[in-house]
Amino acid sequence: SPGTAQEVAIKILVNDDPISDYDIDQRERFLAITTHEEPSAVLKKKASDLLIDERLQMQEGRKLGVSADEDEVAKILDDMAKKNNLTVDGLSTALGRAGVNIRTLKDRIRAQLVWQDVVRRKFRYEITIGDAEVDKALAGTGGEGGGTPAETALQLRQVKYEFPAGADQNTIASRLAAAEGLRARFETCADLAKGVEGASVKTLADQQPASLAQPARLLVMNAKIGQMTPPTLSASAVELYAVCGKRSFRGDDKTRADATRKLMNDEMMIHAERLLRDLRQDAFVEYR
Incomplete structure (x- = not known):
C-alpha cells in the first residue's frame, strides 16, 4: 500500500550502475555491526566506497563472463552462521534485528567471489613463483622448513x-x-x-x-x-x-606447496589492488 511503500532514491551511478540510498543505508548498518563503529558520515562514506568498488568488480566480471556460484555463496553463508553458532535463518533473523537485510551480505560475498575469479583469470599466467623465492620465504619464516638443511x-x-x-x-x-x-x-x-x-x-x-x-x-x-x-x-x-x-x-613438498600458495596469493592481491585502482580511475561515477 502507498502508506508502507519505501521511496528509493538513486544516490550514485557507477558507469550507469545505480546505488540507492537504501543500499548505502543497509551497508552502513552492516558495517556498524561488523566494525563495532557508530553510524556516522565517515561510516556512510566507507559504505559508499565499498559499494562503488563492488559495482566495478561485478562489471569487470560481466565483461569476462564471470558470475558467482550460488552454491558457493550459500556455503560461505553457512560457514559464517556456524561460526556464530547459528543457522543461516538464525543469522538472517539476527541481522534483521539490527535493521540489516541479509541480501547486503550476500551481495558482498558475490562480489568477492567474482573478483577472485576475475583476478585469477587475468593474472594467473603472469605470476610465477620461482624456487629461489620459496627458499627465501622458508628461510625467512624460521618456521617449518626454515631451519632444515637445504x-x-x-x-x-x-x-x-x-x-x-x-x-x-x-x-x-x-x-x-x-x-x-x-x-x-x-x-x-x-x-x-x-x-x-x-x-x-x-x-x-x-x-x-x-x-x-x-x-x-x-x-x-x-x-x-x-x-x-x-x-x-x-x-x-x-x-x-x-x-x-x-x-x-628447503622443506618438504607440503611445506613448499603452502609457501608457494601464500606467495602466489600475496602477488595476486597486489595485482588485484592495482586493477581496482585502474578501474576506479577509469570509471564514470556520478553522485546525486
Missing part, C-alpha cells in the same frame, strides 16, 4: 647401454667401450636430446640423490653441471648420468 634436486639424463641376461664378456666390454666413447665426446645435455645410438636416454627431473643406487649417487654428486659420470655396471646395463642441473631447496 636438500639437492638433480636434473639428470640417464644413458643405458643394455645387454641380455647371461651376456658374455665381449658383449659387456663392447657396451663399456661405447659408453666410454660417448663420455669422451659429451659436451652438453642438448647433445642427448636427439638420442644415443645403441642406448636408451631417460630424463630424470628433480631427482633426489638418495633415490640413486651407489656408486651412481656418489659419482653424480661429485660431478659438476654439464659433466657426465664414468660408466657403472649393473646386472643388465652399462649406465652413465649427464648432470644437467642442480638446485638446493
